[in-house]
Amino acid sequence: MKGLDIVRLEGVEKTYLMDRVKVPALRGINLSIEKGDYVSIMGPSGSGKSTLMNLIGALDRPTKGRVFIEGRDISKLSDNSLARIRREKIGFVFQQFNLIPRLTAIENVELPMWFAGVPKVQRVKRAAELLKLVGLGDRMKHRPTELSGGERQRVCIARALGNDPEIILADEPTGNLDTKSGEGIMRILEELNERGKTIVLVTHEREFGKRANTIIKIRDGRIVG
Amino acid sequence: MLQYIELSLKNLSYRKARAILTTLGVIIGITAVVSMVSIGEGMTKAVREQFEAFGTNKILVTSTMEYGVRGKGLTDGDVSNIEDIVGVEFVSPMYSVAAGGEFKGEEKVITVWGLDPGKAERTFSDVGGYRLLKGRWLEPGDRNVVVLGYRVHDDFFKSKVELGNSIKIQGEKFRVVGIFKETGDPEHDEAVMVNIDKLRELMGREKSVTAIVVRVKPGYDVDEVRQKIEDSLERRHEGVEFDVFTSQQLINAISSSLKVIQVVFGGIAGVSLIVGGIGIANTMIMNVVERTQEIGIMKATGATNSQVMRIFLFESGVFGFFGGMIGVLIGYIISTIINELAENYLGPGVLTTAVTPSLAFYAISFAILAGVISGLYPAYKAVKLDPVEALRA
Ligand SMILES: Nc1ncnc2c1ncn2[C@@H]1O[C@H](COP(=O)(O)OP(=O)(O)OP(=O)(O)O)[C@@H](O)[C@H]1O
Ligand SMILES: [Mg+2]
Numbered sequence: 001m002k003g004l005d006i007v008r009l010e011g012v013e014k015t016y017l018m019d020r021v022k023v024p025a026l027r028g029i030n031l032s033i034e035k036g037d038y039v040s041i042m043g044p045s046g047s048g049k050s051t052l053m054n055l056i057g058a059l060d061r062p063t064k065g066r067v068f069i070e071g072r073d074i075s076k077l078s079d080n081s082l083a084r085i086r087r088e089k090i091g092f093v094f095q096q097f098n099l100i101p102r103l104t105a106i107e108n109v110e111l112p113m114w115f116a117g118v119p120k121v122q123r124v125k126r127a128a129e130l131l132k133l134v135g136l137g138d139r140m141k142h143r144p145t146e147l148s149g150g151e152r153q154r155v156c157i158a159r160a161l162g163n164d165p166e167i168i169l170a171d172e173p174t175g176n177l178d179t180k181s182g183e184g185i186m187r188i189l190e191e192l193n194e195r196g197k198t199i200v201l202v203t204h205e206r207e208f209g210k211r212a213n214t215i216i217k218i219r220d221g222r223i224v225g
Numbered sequence: 226m227l228q229y230i231e232l233s234l235k236n237l238s239y240r241k242a243r244a245i246l247t248t249l250g251v252i253i254g255i256t257a258v259v260s261m262v263s264i265g266e267g268m269t270k271a272v273r274e275q276f277e278a279f280g281t282n283k284i285l286v287t288s289t290m291e292y293g294v295r296g297k298g299l300t301d302g303d304v305s306n307i308e309d310i311v312g313v314e315f316v317s318p319m320y321s322v323a324a325g326g327e328f329k330g331e332e333k334v335i336t337v338w339g340l341d342p343g344k345a346e347r348t349f350s351d352v353g354g355y356r357l358l359k360g361r362w363l364e365p366g367d368r369n370v371v372v373l374g375y376r377v378h379d380d381f382f383k384s385k386v387e388l389g390n391s392i393k394i395q396g397e398k399f400r401v402v403g404i405f406k407e408t409g410d411p412e413h414d415e416a417v418m419v420n421i422d423k424l425r426e427l428m429g430r431e432k433s434v435t436a437i438v439v440r441v442k443p444g445y446d447v448d449e450v451r452q453k454i455e456d457s458l459e460r461r462h463e464g465v466e467f468d469v470f471t472s473q474q475l476i477n478a479i480s481s482s483l484k485v486i487q488v489v490f491g492g493i494a495g496v497s498l499i500v501g502g503i504g505i506a507n508t509m510i511m512n513v514v515e516r517t518q519e520i521g522i523m524k525a526t527g528a529t530n531s532q533v534m535r536i537f538l539f540e541s542g543v544f545g546f547f548g549g550m551i552g553v554l555i556g557y558i559i560s561t562i563i564n565e566l567a568e569n570y571l572g573p574g575v576l577t578t579a580v581t582p583s584l585a586f587y588a589i590s591f592a593i594l595a596g597v598i599s600g601l602y603p604a605y606k607a608v609k610l611d612p613v614e615a616l617r618a
Contacts, residue, residue, distance in 0.1 A: 059525060059612045080529045087527020098522050098616065102239045112526040114228060159526065 005068070006166055006198050007033040007056050012065035014051050014221075025051040027221040029065070033200065033214075035166065038193040040201045040212035048221040049202045050171055056200060057092055057169045058085040070166070087116050091160025095172035097152040099144040105155045106131060106140040112162035130158035134188055150181025157188055168192060171202045186211065233540040236512075237547075247508040248548035250501025255552025255592050257497050259580055260559040261490035262588075267563075267578035269483045273476050281472050284451050286437040286458070288467040299434040299467065303458060307437060310453045312445030317341055317348040318434040320421050327393040328382040335377070336416040337394060339424030342367045348438050355413070360388050360403030368423050372403035376414040394419065395427045409571075447471050498591070502599035505544045509537060509603035513610075520607050521615030530608045537604035538597050545596020549589035556580060556588070 014026040025048045033039055033056075041049050054060040055067050058074055059082075066075045069089055074082065086092075091112075099108045109127035118126070131140050134154035144152055153173055160168055170189060174182030186208055193199045203209045217225040237244045286307070288299045304318045319340055326335035340348065342363035349355045350362075363372060371392065378386050378401075391398045399419060408414055425431055441450045448471065455469050513520070523533060560578040567576040 054613050057525070059616075080531070083524065083527055083529040083532075086525060092525045094616070098518065098525075100519050100522060102235055107235075111523070114232075115523070115527045115529070115532055120228065163527070 005032040006035040008068040010066045012062045015063045038199045038212045039214045040209040041216045042209045043218035047218045053171045057090045058082045091165045091168045093156045093170040093173045095175040104141050109158045134158045167198045169200050229539040233543045250504040251548025252552045254498030254501045255549050256555040257494035259556025263560040263578040263580050265487035271576050272479045282441045284439040285470045300432040312450045314440045314442040317344040317438045319436045338418045339421035356406045358404045358406045370402045371399035372418040374414040374416045375407040378404045502595045505599040509541050513603050513607045517615050517618040524612035534604045538600045541600025542593050542597040545592040549592025553585045
């Protein structure tokens with residue numbers, strides 16, 4: 001069973017230091033996510049959801065414990081090794097969209113491929129396909145400010161798919177969207193899951209959260225169910 | 226590489242006004258470098274050309290002491306000694322003095338060059354670039370005849386001195402047989418040329434020589450001949466100061482003092498480039514702060530530290546590149562204007578400044594380098610940003 005876990009956390013703690021005061025954000029997380037699973041993480045504000053996502057996504061290192069991606073311990077890796085894991089294995093979708101304002105939709109989607117050194121022709125071709133996949137085939141040359149919230153979030157998803165990663169981490173992707181656009185984003189994520197991607201979704205919306213195969217509830221930095 | 230250029234151009238074009246202001250310092254610095262160096266080079270070239278007119282196969286012997294004053298200066302004896310040295314083609318002694326001149330009752334001190342009449346033309350037509358305007362050179366057998374520098378003919382005296390007129394030197398009459406073209410150098414244009422023996426007689430300095438021009442035979446080493454001349458002079462005049470120059474030495478001496486000027490100019494330009502670099506660094510730090518979130522995005526989407534580093538270094542390098550390009554362009558314009566001015570006021574071909582391709586290349590490379598160096602610290606700051614913190618910004 002363990003061999004199939006694409007993500008595994010063992011005794012993970014994360015403590016932030018604020019003005020010399022230790023702020024525990026995660027206090028001993030044990031967690032396994034199977035390849036191809038659709039997981040939602042729910043919990044009150046400040047419970048440590050984003051912190052957990054950052055650790056799974058190799059953006060951060062735990063204070064204690066170990067994080068495994070595809071069986072490899074990444075908790076002590078160098079900055080560059082972590083960057084390579086993010087580039088190859090992880091696609092992030094954030095609540096605040098986080099697109100680069102100067103770049104057009106397609107250029108934003110090209111970004112992870114750019115860092116991976118994909119040649120321009122291939123990069124542009126794939127970015128266009130991904131934008132079509134999320135229904136933005138006619139918005140490729142638009143800049144983020146010329147797109148609606150839902151459209152921006154779809155650009156983010158397309159970007160997350162750039163290097164065809166196994167894991168999509170979506171931290172409140174519908175948080176800034178109306179119900180209709182939010183539903184659209186959920187559909188895309190679920191479609192990706194059907195195609196085999198592992199989806200980890202943080203959400204405050206119970207209705208959305210309940211649609212996942214696995215629901216993880218978190219409170220005060222601990223998993224409570 | 227190409228993709229970095231593409232990305233940094235996009236970033237720069239996003240804030241055009243700021244980009245232009247940022248490059249201003251570099252533009253000024255490079256403009257200064259390019260115009261200074263091109264002017265300096267033009268000056269060096271001008272000097273070199275003047276000396277090359279003297280000919281690289283010539284040696285000039287001068288003494289700070291005149292024979293007779295303490296009995297130790299150059300004399301006819303030295304001239305015949307030098308004539309015997311192997312490799313010497315011909316030797317032309319000169320005697321120059323400030324003498325009393327008089328024309329139509331007007332008395333003025335005038336520089337008089339005494340030359341061997343048979344050698345005057347050979348010596349001076351290629352040494353000083355003297356060309357006749359009217360009449361002829363001194364010829365063997367000439368005694369009381371004179372060839373005038375242009376100004377002496379034109380406006381040195383109240384009335385013009387023409388061919389066939391006579392002027393008095395030290396009270397004795399000399400008939401004008403030739404007039405030189407204007408050289409632009411008053412030292413030459415306000416002098417006259419007479420027979421050396423006649424002049425020394427007049428001045429009571431029968432054997433005295435102030436300078437000797439030596440021409441080296443083709444195929445002989447100029448420096449070797451110069452050494453032999455020095456040795457021979459030292460044997461005859463113990464402890465006397467005299468100078469033996471080859472034109473190459475003169476060129477080198479003057480070129481190196483021009484180099485000093487260029488280095489000083491370069492220093493000034495360098496300082497303005499540093500100021501320009503600080504401007505770039507400042508803008509780049511601002512960029513890094515403004516784009517903190519973006520740096521977070523780049524890292525989240527898989528940028529390594531060295532990629533982030535390169536993105537920011539490229540941007541600052543591009544600042545330098547554009548500053549350099551514009552600077553070279555303005556420098557070129559300035560250099561062209563100076564050329565025009567020099568041509569109008571100094572005459573054609575006297576001072577020709579040039580922005581050579583290699584100067585442009587070095588200036589632009591230097592500007593890029595300055596940009597990249599200025600970007601090091603800001604880029605380092607970008608690299609050091611924690612991706613999680615950056616994303617939250
Ligand atoms: N960089 C940081 N420095 C200090 N404390 C932090 C930092 N990041 C998070 N925290 C703290 O860690 C705890 C968990 O934060 P986290 O962002 O993971 O919560 P969250 O569950 O994502 O909340 P929300 O639902 O509001 O996004 C909070 O108490 C937060 O204040
Ligand atoms: Mg959060």
